[in-house]
Amino acid sequence: MSLLSERLALYDAPQKAKALGVYPYFRPISSDQDTVVTIHGKPVMMFGSNSYLGLTNHPRIKEGAIKATEKYGTGCAGSRFLNGTLDIHLQLEERLARLVHKEEAMVYATGFTVNSGVVPCLGGREDFLLLDRLNHASIIEGSRLSLATQFKYKHNNMEDLEKMLQKCDPDKIKAIVTDGVFSMEGDVCKLPEMVALAKKYNASIMVDEAHSLGFFGEHGGGVCEHFGLQDDVELIMGTFSKSLATIGGFVASNHDVINYLRHNSRTFIFSASITPAATGAVLAALDVMQEETWRPKQLWANTHRMIEAFKKEGFEIGHTTTPIIPLFIRNNEKTFRITQMLLDDGVFVNPVVSPAVPSEDTLIRISLMATHTFEQIDEAVAKITKNAKLLGLLE
Secondary structure (H helix, E strand, O other): OOHHHHHHHOOOHHHHHHHHOOOOOOOOEOOOOOOEEEEOOEEEEEOOOOOOOOOOOOHHHHHHHHHHHHHHOOOOOOEOOOOOOOHHHHHHHHHHHHHOOOOEEEEEOOHHHHHHHHHHHHOOOOOEEEEEOOOOHHHHHHHHOOOOEEEEEOOOOHHHHHHHHHOOOOOOOEEEEEEOEOOOOOOEOOHHHHHHHHHHHOOEEEEEOOOOOOOOOOOOOOHHHHHOOHHHOOEEEEEOOOOOOOOOEEEEEOHHHHHHHHHHOHHHHOOEOOOHHHHHHHHHHHHHHHHOOHHHHHHHHHHHHHHHHHHHHOOOOOOOOOOEEEEEOOOHHHHHHHHHHHHHOOEEOEEEOOOOOOHHHOEEEEEOOOOOOHHHHHHHHHHHHHHHHHOOOOO
C-alpha cells in the first residue's frame, strides 16, 4: 500500500458512524425532490431541501430543460470562453442582470465555482479581503486562492468589521464578502450597516444571494433588493440550485467588473459551460417565479408558523428569521442520533456537525419549501419534539 493510501486509510469516521447505525449521508432518494420523497421504498417528509419555492418538479421547468436539450444537445463540449457560449446563455445573463439591478451578469456551471472563481479576482497582494467568519465554504475556498491580505470578522458583528477596516490601507482595495442569508444559521447579513461602513472606508461589497434569491425582495432579487441597496453592492452572486430548481450560478456587477471577470476568473474560463438543460430550466424558473407570486408568500407563512412552533416547544434556534431553521443540539453523537431517529419516523433533516461547525455548535438544519402544507409542518414539529425529548434534549 502506498504512503498516500496508508494515510487516507486512517480516516475512519464514516465507518464508526455506520457501525453505530447513525451514518446520515448519501441517503438515496428514488423520487423527485418534493415535500414527500421516497427513501428505501418508504415515504419521508422532506425538510432538508433547498428548493425554497418548490419548483424542482414544476412541469414548465421540466419542459424548459427538455426543449433546450432537444435543440442544443446534452452539453456544450467546451468552456464559455471558447466554443461553449450559446445564445440562451446570453439571454439568461441579460435576465439575471435585470433581476438584481446590475449592468451585466455572467453564468457559471455551479454556484461553488462562482465564489471560488470571483473572490480571488477581488484584489492583489497589496489589497484586502474582509470575510464574515460564517461565510459559505465556496467563499472560503476562493479566499484561499487570493493574494490579498485577509481579515475575518466576528459573525454579523459590524463593530468588529469596522476594526478590521481600520487596519486596511485607505488607498488600497478593500472587498467585503458576505452571505446574504447564512446557509446554516438562517440569519440575514446586516447589509444597511455594512453599506454605511463601506462608504465610510471606501470599500466594495460582494453579497452571496444563494439562500435569498427568489423570496427576498419585491421581485425575488434577494437581500440586496429587500433592503433597496442594490446600487451600493458592487457584486451580487446567486445560484440556481435552490429557488431556481436546477444547478449553476452567476455573478452580476457593472460592465468593467464583469469584463475583467470574463477574462480572468479561472473557474469560468477553464470550466465547461452550464448545460443547455440547466439553462433552459432557469429561464423557465424565472418565468414561473414572476407569475406564481403565491410561492414566496406561502414560503414566508410556512416559515413564521414553524419558527413559532419550535419556539413554543423550547428549541434553541438562534437568530434565524428565514426558511432555514437551525435546531442546536450541541453534541455530535446526539445530532447523528436524532437525524436517524427522525428518518425512521418519516422526517428528513440534515445534520451539521464538526468540523463544519465547532462540536459545541452542532445542529440539525431544517429548511422549508413554499409547497409544504401547514399539516406537514405541524406533523414534523410534533415528531421532532417527540424525538428530542427521547434524547433528553428538551424538558
